Amino acid sequence: MSTPFTRHPAEGADVPRLAGEHWIETLNDGSHVLIRPIRPEDRALESEFIERLSAESKRFRFLGEMRDVSPALLDQWVNVDYRTDMAFVALVHDNGVLREVGVSRYSASGDNQHCECAVTVADDWRHRGLGVLLMRHLIDVARRNGFHQMFSMDAACNEAMRDLASYLGFDRKRDPRDAAQVIHTLEL
Template sequence: MSPAIDYSSNRRALVPVRSNERFARPRLVEVPKTPKGERVQAHDGRELYLRSIEPGDVPALKRQFARLSPEDIRRRFLHSMSELPDSMAQRLTHIDPAVETAFVLMDETVKPAEMRGVGRIFVDEAANSAEFSVLVERDWSCQGLGALLMQRLVDDCRRRGLGEIWGYVLLENRPMLHLCKELGFVRRLSPDEPGTTLISLLL
């Protein structure tokens, strides 16, 4: 099990490599401290910073949404949306850490810094479980970043002592289904949500 993010340590995380090694512990390399988060290197060598979401991320979150295709939006929100309302952007960036975790992957090579990936959980305390969602921009897909975000969400659920992590995924979203299968998630059809499947992992 990978450790939780420790911003005080001088470490650089490499995303998991290929499929059968995808959820192995990332190799860590000593680097100088940075206030931006944990440095992550994608398979193609590009670098991002992994950190918790912050209230000031509203503009970056809205810019990311504007770059998404209709297909990407439907896969993430399970329905079509033409824009991300300010109220929703505020809600998604102002989280309650007691029952939520949200990690972002920030691209600091551009100004202002851009959000390239988001992974989050919402905890259901009564059910001792958490619902997850993961989104990586298409230009950054197939780089191990979704796998890294899923790793950290699973780690956070285990740190919280939860018994299960789960989420609804569109049947057409094969990359996410494949990723979760490799991690050990199981699938079951959702009769109330045609075209979707419920995937879950016992912790």
């Protein structure tokens, strides 16, 4: 399936028209979220989202301790090209304020046939099916963009990621270079 392309205003490059797409999804508990591709103007939402994560969630997401996100890293996260780098955010209104409650992302490896993925859900939004929805959108776009395999490197003790990856059909194996990590792979 081919994706229509448009000119990226900042770079003059052709990118999929994903920037304007969005979906209202109903979660397992009946709550609703808006899922859409991340945009540069989401910088503050992304920063607040990371700040609100528990220490354990940060450790699982970044495979180590992450206290502060550098401005350069934050810029990299919100400035995606929608092809080799992609991210979807899940947004809700929380007491009249727009809040990010989840994000899934991939980044192409060196050969542009494989992409590394990650998903993070706010601690108070877990166990509602949000991670599954975010990953399904990400997997679909990775397939449309011609990737052959998606993978993630995760802490071996991260049971939530183990369960999510298994549910989505990812294979799991120990990282041969680090016994504390596993590699989940999905053939696209």
